Amino acid sequence: MQDTLTHRQLKSLVHVSTVINSSLDIETIFDLIIGEAISAVDAAGGGSIWVFDQQKQRLVAKSAHGLFYPQIFKSIELSSSESMTGMTFQAEKGLLFKNEEEIKQALDTLTPCNRTLLDESISNNFHFTSVISSPILLKGICIGVITLDSFDKSLHFKKEDMQLLEAIAQQAAIALEKSNIYHKEKKTVQLLSRSIETQRNIANLVVNGEGIQSIIDYIYKTIGEHIFLFDEIGELTASACRVPVSEELKCELLSFAKQNDQSLNSPYSVSEITLGIENYQFIALPLQSKMKPLGTLIIVSKDPIGEAEINALEHICTVITLELVKEQAVYETQQHLQNEFMTKILSGQAIDETLMKQAKNLQFDLNRNYIAVIVSVENKDKLLREAISENVINNLLHMTNNSFLTKNSQGTALIDPNKLAALLSYPAKLQTENPAGSIKQLALYLQQEIEKTYSELDITIGIGRMKPNLATAHESFKEAEKCITFIKNYHFEEHALSYTDLGIQRFILQNSEEELLDYVHEVIGPLIQYERARKGDLLQTLLTYLRQNQNIKRTAVALHVHTNTLNYRLKRIEEILSTDLTDGQQLFNIQLAGTIYHYIKR
Numbered sequence: 001m002q003d004t005l006t007h008r009q010l011k012s013l014v015h016v017s018t019v020i021n022s023s024l025d026i027e028t029i030f031d032l033i034i035g036e037a038i039s040a041v042d043a044a045g046g047g048s049i050w051v052f053d054q055q056k057q058r059l060v061a062k063s064a065h066g067l068f069y070p071q072i073f074k075s076i077e078l079s080s081s082e083s084m085t086g087m088t089f090q091a092e093k094g095l096l097f098k099n100e101e102e103i104k105q106a107l108d109t110l111t112p113c114n115r116t117l118l119d120e121s122i123s124n125n126f127h128f129t130s131v132i133s134s135p136i137l138l139k140g141i142c143i144g145v146i147t148l149d150s151f152d153k154s155l156h157f158k159k160e161d162m163q164l165l166e167a168i169a170q171q172a173a174i175a176l177e178k179s180n181i182y183h184k185e186k187k188t189v190q191l192l193s194r195s196i197e198t199q200r201n202i203a204n205l206v207v208n209g210e211g212i213q214s215i216i217d218y219i220y221k222t223i224g225e226h227i228f229l230f231d232e233i234g235e236l237t238a239s240a241c242r243v244p245v246s247e248e249l250k251c252e253l254l255s256f257a258k259q260n261d262q263s264l265n266s267p268y269s270v271s272e273i274t275l276g277i278e279n280y281q282f283i284a285l286p287l288q289s290k291m292k293p294l295g296t297l298i299i300v301s302k303d304p305i306g307e308a309e310i311n312a313l314e315h316i317c318t319v320i321t322l323e324l325v326k327e328q329a330v331y332e333t334q335q336h337l338q339n340e341f342m343t344k345i346l347s348g349q350a351i352d353e354t355l356m357k358q359a360k361n362l363q364f365d366l367n368r369n370y371i372a373v374i375v376s377v378e379n380k381d382k383l384l385r386e387a388i389s390e391n392v393i394n395n396l397l398h399m400t401n402n403s404f405l406t407k408n409s410q411g412t413a414l415i416d417p418n419k420l421a422a423l424l425s426y427p428a429k430l431q432t433e434n435p436a437g438s439i440k441q442l443a444l445y446l447q448q449e450i451e452k453t454y455s456e457l458d459i460t461i462g463i464g465r466m467k468p469n470l471a472t473a474h475e476s477f478k479e480a481e482k483c484i485t486f487i488k489n490y491h492f493e494e495h496a497l498s499y500t501d502l503g504i505q506r507f508i509l510q511n512s513e514e515e516l517l518d519y520v521h522e523v524i525g526p527l528i529q530y531e532r533a534r535k536g537d538l539l540q541t542l543l544t545y546l547r548q549n550q551n552i553k554r555t556a557v558a559l560h561v562h563t564n565t566l567n568y569r570l571k572r573i574e575e576i577l578s579t580d581l582t583d584g585q586q587l588f589n590i591q592l593a594g595t596i597y598h599y600i601k602r
Helices: 007-020 026-040 083-091 100-107 112-121 159-207 212-223 247-259 307-346 353-361 390-407 436-453 470-489 505-509 513-534 538-547 552-559 563-577 584-601
Strands: 046-053 058-065 095-097 130-138 141-150 226-231 236-240 269-275 278-289 292-301 369-379 409-416 419-426 457-463 496-498
Touching (some): 026 141, 026 159, 159 212, 212 236, 307 353, 307 409, 307 419, 436 457, 513 584, 538 552
Antiparallel strands (some): 278 292, 409 419
């Protein structure tokens, strides 16, 4: 091409190349390119340079010099094939529009909005007389267009002007690529420097023992985006946000956290979430040590986060993982000591000097009141002999502690492979007379939550009575165990039972089933035999009558019979049992036998 350029044009091209390669600033380069192109071509009265925006899929004016107003002109965004510039971009070769008629035909392709913007940017005194456009080609791909305009009828673009413009466009492509490379490298260096500084600052936080929340707060201040830390069971353990998070966003976060039980082969995952009119990007980065997952770090952003930023966050996750490993090691040590201590206390071991020291270290007050709660865990499939996994047990410990946290939970320990025990601590001078009722409500909620999370598990919870000091806490533990036994042996409706609710059933637990059956048959055996032989309903009538406190009217209503029928049945019962239902002593024995029979039969 250079062989066809005149000496003056070659000199101009060298000057243009020197000037546009004198800067690495993109905006400066755009202005230099179009300015030097206008100066080098005699017929050019003005011109513009356009770059194709991949996101908008439009040609965008980056610089405009000449007889029109650059700010208005820069508002125009062209599709490919729109106007002289768009037609050149589509053709990927230089085009010459020799006269006003050809220019008018090209301008007729403008959208109404762009035509209005163009008319506003050009004075009425000026008209295009000829136009040349050259594509800016980089590695065979058109990335933009340079367009030069002539407004003087005595000046027309010549063939060599097109050749010079194409040469300038080549120089422009090289200069733009060099600038892009420079800015990418500069940005990479800046990101790397910021990443190193961030990691150094986070390392200092760890060294100073600031903890996980301080690390999360620092990351938030650094990147300015919502950040959430979930543990390995999907519980939110730390967070930092600009504004309070909506319930809808919380639900999405929990769902996303549970879906992203990251494997070792998944460095991170990205998801686009739409809530109402807002679009969010969720980025989940796994936290894991060796083969054990520790949790997930989730970043929530309205703007896409680049690969470099994600790489920096992955390095930060390494520091967080180390801190989590340290915290978990401390927790496991504390849990081991607590398990050992509580096992001794709940077994009734005398509190000697060694146990007193352990109690002090674990912050157990010897003189407070204590209530023991037992959580029995079994597989619903009784034939399934597999042990419950360590991860599930740790989760159950966590859930149990959380449930009783507001009730002064002193701690939860694993007493044996299928039994968790919690000790609840109360002031020595307790105002509330019976805390067992509120504890039972918490226990029922815990049982439902565990079975909701682990549908294969059967949960039974026993609650002992309050004892005056730590030395007698084992008595509450034994009572809680009796509640578990009662629920399992007698198929109690509820799966959480307080010892204070047992009432007369406590005496059932103190005797063998054989002794209990002997007593039942001594007192109401004839009636049971009569029922079996005739399949009547006298036994049911008697039990209902006792439950209704010997009230004839209420019993008749409960049994859906007439009072005369009821009176006849009661007289027949007296005959069979050879007893008097108005005798208080005999009635007590019958009621006790009926209650025992009710549970043993079930």
